[in-house]
């Protein structure tokens with residue numbers, strides 16, 4: 001007589017992407033042990049997805065928790081990107097560890113209940129804020145590990161090569177647990193030297209890289225080719241990403257085709273931040289403002305790893321945001337004229353594609369993968385993505401990490 005299997009969790013009646021009938025997902029020791037219709041067995045916890053769509057926990061490759069929720073302190077930047085940097089720079093000296101922690105926690109909790117289970121937090125280091133934001137981030141990483149894997153990317157938002165203290169802060173943060181390094185050459189007095197130093201640090205400390213790059217619509221110059229060249233020279237293919245790259249929305253077809261080949265060859269991933277890219281770009285063109293968002297779907301067709309992410313929430317860079325990655329993917333699809341036939345590809349930009357960009361091991365709903373699961377209030381992919389369905393519950397490594405009851409009408 002076959003032995004009855006016992007599991008830690010049985011999530012019953014899940015609808016999976018591309019799947020036909022309903023499936024049960026069985027979890028043991030944090031990983032998916034079995035997937036199949038009407039699985040036999042017992043479990044410590046049994047939940048019913050009720051035929052709803054179940055996705056792997058979503059992946060936010062680019063968010064600034066340290067400067068989120070600042071609208072009450074500086075409502076109107078008014079000056080586009082430069083104005084936003086200046087507005088936050090003016091506040092940074094007064095940031096305390098507790099303040100950054102509280103604001104970051106508010107945004108992080110919203111993101112968790114919107115289904116995010118992996119996140120790359122970009123954290124500013126400079127003599128103004130020292131290591132205070134970084135320290136708050138390490139505490140958030142520890143305190144919210146039950147629900148989200150937080151990866152900390154430290155970077156010099158306000159330049160690096162003008163002051164040796166900035167590089168020392170980056171090195172100290174790496175010694176104290178930062179997971180990877182970022183750069184922001186366009187704000188540096190010597191962009192090329194910043195890229196050189198950041199790559200040297202990445203190789204010396206064996207960490208991945210994620211740059212803020214090419215954040216305007218001027219096609220006459222770009223740092224992207226230099227990043228690709230340095231990536232190949234360092235042997236860092238697959239370990240480098242860039243965020244924004246909005247110049248890709250402003251160059252002509254032939255130049256874009258060349259860049260796609262180069263990005264794919266160099267293994268450099270690209271992240272679009274549509275909420276910020278739309279809000280800050282093209283202001284001088286008033287009612288004729290272009291979209292100003294990198295055309296990720298074209299990059300993906302050419303073999304480039306791409307993701308859509310949140311960037312800023314409720315601050316002068318982006319006075320919007322509820323932490324929903326499905327909303328970001330939906331916004332991207334909408335502004336790129338992409339319909340239901342492309343919804344799956346856009347969903348990949350906040351899930352499997354984003355996981356590839358962050359090199360997350362064992363991602364996805366398959367036997368042996370981590371049981372990071374969210375149940376969306378929708379019964380298929382198009383409905384979930386087009387309708388920005390809310391997650392009703394999530395399981396991090398098989399343990400229920402949040403619940404968000406569906407709305408109820410009271411007639």
Ligand SMILES: [Zn+2]
Nearest residue numbers: 122212243311
């Ligand atoms: Zn950013």
